[in-house]
Amino acid sequence: MSSTLSILRLAPALALVLAVGCGGGDKPGAPAKNPSEEGKVAAAPTPGPAAGGAADAGDKVKVVAGKDPLDDRYVLTVEPPADLAVGAQGVVKVTVVPKAPWHMNLDYPTSLAVTAPKDVTLPKAEQRKDDAVKIDDNGAEFGVAFTPASAGDKSFTGTFKFAVCQEDACAPVTEDIEFRVAVK
Secondary structure (H helix, E strand, C coil), X not given: CHHHHHHHHHHHHHHHXXXXXXXXXXXXXXXXXXXXXXXXXXXXXXXXXXXXXXXXXXXXXXXXXXXXXXXXXXXXXXXXXXXXXXXXXXXXXXXXXXXXXXXECCCCCCEEEEEXXXXXXXXXXXXXXXXXXXXXXXXEEEEEEEEECCCEEEEEEEEEXXXXXXXXXXXXXXXXXXXXXXXX
């Protein structure tokens, strides 16, 4: 019984030695702890712009947030005809080409919606993936047919929605587009 009593007397001293020896005290070179913060747990850092701007959307997919002026995921081009005669049909080519390692997400509901001036007829103002001239892993191309009823510069606006992916991230994109066509 006396050995049990001796162990019980040594228990507090043993706990103190273990706490100090196992990191319970401040480590050399570490900032001193503020007593008011004792027992608080630091929050885990959240990904921000320094982490590539990606927001975690689950275990398998990362969504790249926002439009970045230094975006290097794809090239978007809009090619209107050089000039067009009144009453003649023209076609504007809208193309997106992902840059490596990105590719087109063929499961995304890709679409192109274009608004024309009042004196221009658009046979199909809203196009879906099935309306694309070409769509595959390497890019997407849409042709926007239109017929002007009067001469002058015609300004068009639109919204192109698509997504590009790489091995561990997908990026849905909404691009506002604008273009002009000179009609003679």
